Amino acid sequence: MEGERICEVDSGDGLGADIISTVEFNHTGELLATGDKGGRVVIFQREPESKNEPYNQGEYNVYSTFQSHEPEFDYLKSLEIEEKINKIKWLPQQNAAHSLLSTNDKTIKLWKITERDKRPEGYNLKDEEGKLKDLSTVTSLQVPVLKPMDLMVEVTPRRIFANGHTYHVNSISVNSDCETYMSADDLRINLWHLAITDRSFNIVDIKPANMEDLTEVITASEFHPHHCNLFVYSSSKGSLRLCDMRASALCDKHSKLYEEPEDPSNRSFFSEIISSVSDVKFSHSGRYMLTRDYLTVKVWDLNMETKPVETYQVHDYLRSKLCSLYENDCIFDKFECAWNGSDSVIMTGAYNNFFRMFDRNTKRDVTLEASRESSKPRAILKPRRVCVGGKRRKDDISVDSLDFTKKILHTAWHPTENIIAIAATNNLYIFQDKVNSEMH
Amino acid sequence: MGEEEGLHQTPFLDTMFVRGLKRKCFDGEEDIEGTLAGIKAIPSYNLQRQSLLDMSLVKLQLCHMLVEPNLCRSVLIANTVRQIQEEMTQDGTWQMINTQSTGQASLDRLVSTDILCRSSRDHQAEGKHGPAYGTFNKDFESDQAQDNSETMSTASAVQTPRNLQSNVWEMESPQENKGNFQKSLDQIFETLENKSPNTVEDLFSEVDNSYYDLDTMLTGMMSNTKMGHCDSLETFSSPTNTASNSNCKSDLNDLDHIVEILVES
Numbered sequence: 001m002e003g004e005r006i007c008e009v010d011s012g013d014g015l016g017a018d019i020i021s022t023v024e025f026n027h028t029g030e031l032l033a034t035g036d037k038g039g040r041v042v043i044f045q046r047e048p049e050s051k052n053e054p055y056n057q058g059e060y061n062v063y064s065t066f067q068s069h070e071p072e073f074d075y076l077k078s079l080e081i082e083e084k085i086n087k088i089k090w091l092p093q094q095n096a097a098h099s100l101l102s103t104n105d106k107t108i109k110l111w112k113i114t115e116r117d118k119r120p121e122g123y124n125l126k127d128e129e130g131k132l133k134d135l136s137t138v139t140s141l142q143v144p145v146l147k148p149m150d151l152m153v154e155v156t157p158r159r160i161f162a163n164g165h166t167y168h169v170n171s172i173s174v175n176s177d178c179e180t181y182m183s184a185d186d187l188r189i190n191l192w193h194l195a196i197t198d199r200s201f202n203i204v205d206i207k208p209a210n211m212e213d214l215t216e217v218i219t220a221s222e223f224h225p226h227h228c229n230l231f232v233y234s235s236s237k238g239s240l241r242l243c244d245m246r247a248s249a250l251c252d253k254h255s256k257l258y259e260e261p262e263d264p265s266n267r268s269f270f271s272e273i274i275s276s277v278s279d280v281k282f283s284h285s286g287r288y289m290l291t292r293d294y295l296t297v298k299v300w301d302l303n304m305e306t307k308p309v310e311t312y313q314v315h316d317y318l319r320s321k322l323c324s325l326y327e328n329d330c331i332f333d334k335f336e337c338a339w340n341g342s343d344s345v346i347m348t349g350a351y352n353n354f355f356r357m358f359d360r361n362t363k364r365d366v367t368l369e370a371s372r373e374s375s376k377p378r379a380i381l382k383p384r385r386v387c388v389g390g391k392r393r394k395d396d397i398s399v400d401s402l403d404f405t406k407k408i409l410h411t412a413w414h415p416t417e418n419i420i421a422i423a424a425t426n427n428l429y430i431f432q433d434k435v436n437s438e439m440h
Numbered sequence: 441m442g443e444e445e446g447l448h449q450t451p452f453l454d455t456m457f458v459r460g461l462k463r464k465c466f467d468g469e470e471d472i473e474g475t476l477a478g479i480k481a482i483p484s485y486n487l488q489r490q491s492l493l494d495m496s497l498v499k500l501q502l503c504h505m506l507v508e509p510n511l512c513r514s515v516l517i518a519n520t521v522r523q524i525q526e527e528m529t530q531d532g533t534w535q536m537i538n539t540q541s542t543g544q545a546s547l548d549r550l551v552s553t554d555i556l557c558r559s560s561r562d563h564q565a566e567g568k569h570g571p572a573y574g575t576f577n578k579d580f581e582s583d584q585a586q587d588n589s590e591t592m593s594t595a596s597a598v599q600t601p602r603n604l605q606s607n608v609w610e611m612e613s614p615q616e617n618k619g620n621f622q623k624s625l626d627q628i629f630e631t632l633e634n635k636s637p638n639t640v641e642d643l644f645s646e647v648d649n650s651y652y653d654l655d656t657m658l659t660g661m662m663s664n665t666k667m668g669h670c671d672s673l674e675t676f677s678s679p680t681n682t683a684s685n686s687n688c689k690s691d692l693n694d695l696d697h698i699v700e701i702l703v704e705s
Contacts, residue, residue, distance in 0.1 A: 074508075077508070079508045080508070081508070082508075105508075167511055168508070168510070168511065186511040186512060187511075214515060215515060215518075215519055215522075216515070217511055217512045217515050219512060236512050236515060236516055269489075269492060269520055269523055269524060270520070272516065272519055272520070272523075273516045273520065276512070276516060323492070326492075326495070327495060329499075329513075332510070332512075332513045332516070
């Protein structure tokens, strides 16, 4: 894959305000939104391909930047509410404007992004600067005309969905009906109408009557891409629950429960922690679900609840390091996962700025690195390898040399083309596969 | 093993693991006696397990110092602690650790008492475990007489296992067990739980006096008790009907104003 490093939002003061916390393509892939720890959203737009400069095709440039969320203070708990953007989801485009939902731990906001590239000139009562004209100087009437101007992108908050969540929001998902969306926190999932901000319906509630009995939380959730009544949510115990909103108002009873029995030979005190699902994504076809837990990605068939149909090892060499990873908290890192447009390849991040891709058809996998050194513009990415001892080839990295502070938690895949966006701490990398640009 | 970077805060645990003495980490069903053979060279399973328990308890404590604890992480750590304690209960080993003052698990301390377990508890063969690590069961009430000012674990009376959760975490005599690292699991989760504005009175009534000595947990609770005026709280804490274009920043300014009023009163 050819790589081009796009945007380095380098936080020189070290405050970490620009650590990227979410990445999302819109439905056409023309726009790419990123959210960061400082509550900002940056939208990139793909340059239209021009025949004159074929090598310049498809570059992403900054389209708009705005402050989505500000830090808040919860007076009742005397705790700060972080402005970090947890998730961004685009709405399907219905007119000239683009809309997206962005959320921090507590509040979801609907933003409308519009372009202005013309402005009216030739008013009768006002002059060019907007001052009222002296009416005695007006001798004839003119019709104002629209003249082109420099493109201006305007972003306005259209809705603010507040006070819906006691716990931290971890996911939002827009329904295929384009009218509703859901937001999930650790214990509850709410259903909102995009036009109504003062109320929401609670559709899942796993909070026990006695908080002492709490042993499981919701970690991610998503609507089915085609069936507007179906959604899935994952838990910290490694299970998936498919729920049907037609069954009852409160979907505490799942329609299907997807759970793989524990492998007794691999049991340890960390078994539960590493089975916790950090991300769940439906395939574009709607037939499969992709889950990420600490060491693997799994493909589940909606029709089979007993076990996944495919399991891929992301970094099994960490299995012997779980105790250290527990101590330094890395074992709680939440990695995301992604499908390509044709559901034939899946991708997820790892440590040392590595990310992994698995081809479901050929069963081949590759490890690539997102770093400044390895991705000068137009550079070809070189596959990397982690050696676990035994034979070590040149350029291999040993497990002990891995940098666990460089983690790729957020990745996104263009909906139709082989273009991926990788967030590595405060850098965004965009890689394109020039050879196989079209999906097949 | 290669360079010691990043991953090697607990070298002995990983080393033990890599050497293959246990290919599985902390597998409770493995023969414990086998580990005692190399007890001087390699830390025993019990010590490792205890170390993991201690680490987990520290993590649960530390998460309260953060701005707002990550509930998923807390739940996973708490489940790990429960798992360890269940296993220790089945093994019949309860150990009081004095790591705060000494900095290390003090083996001498583990063997120091010889207290019988509760009669209702059926113990597994006590002779199974090496003497160095103590096969005793501590009677919780006897413990209180000892100097427990810096204990970390919250071992409780080992009674019938009907509800291990409440037994394990119950503090029968809070005054005796002050110290930075003792709290019950239910109180951990209660502080995470948001009190709705309608139960402001309940919020204050649940404040437990025994925790006023703990500086970690009080960040949330104590500052709430200072607030005092229920009416003012209800005014600004009721869910607001935000106008569609209202800015969070203006909300913050309003709340600043209200807090000024409260503080002055």
